[in-house]
Amino acid sequence: MSEPKTKVNDASVEDFLHTVEHPVKRADSFTLLEMMTEVTGMTPKMWGGSIVGFDTYHYIYASGREGDWPIVGFSPRKQNISLYIMPGFNNFEPLLKKLGKHKTSKACLYINKLADVDLEILKELIQQSVTYMRDKYPK
Numbered sequence: 001m002s003e004p005k006t007k008v009n010d011a012s013v014e015d016f017l018h019t020v021e022h023p024v025k026r027a028d029s030f031t032l033l034e035m036m037t038e039v040t041g042m043t044p045k046m047w048g049g050s051i052v053g054f055d056t057y058h059y060i061y062a063s064g065r066e067g068d069w070p071i072v073g074f075s076p077r078k079q080n081i082s083l084y085i086m087p088g089f090n091n092f093e094p095l096l097k098k099l100g101k102h103k104t105s106k107a108c109l110y111i112n113k114l115a116d117v118d119l120e121i122l123k124e125l126i127q128q129s130v131t132y133m134r135d136k137y138p139k
Contacts, residue, residue, distance in 0.1 A: 006048035057137035083109040
């Protein structure tokens with residue numbers, strides 16, 4: 001079985017965020033960094049070359065594949081900012097309805113810029129997600 005390609009590393013989160021070309025996306029990334037640090041109480045870590053992650057959990061799939069992944073995180077991509085909300089969104093429909101302009105996939109929340117969403121709702125979504133993951137994957 002192959003090893004996961006995206007792993008935690010010692011690269012500087014701040015140095016990475018300073019490389020984000022678009023000034024609004026860079027500023028939004030630092031806002032998310034602060035918000036997720038506050039919500040999780042954890043020091044951010046780089047996962048691979050482009051994901052900022054907080055805390056970790058260990059997963060094991062039915063196939064036997066296993067690994068570690070951040071409980072919550074984000075990545076400033078060219079198209080949008082991807083936020084990793086690991087429980088998915090089934091339990092968060094009421095918050096999503098109030099969030100503002102966004103898209104979702106299985107465990108990713110995509111926003112173009114923070115000005116498009118309600119930051120208090122986003123913070124609550126992140127908090128509930130982190131609580132869920134810590135309850136499901138206690139250390």
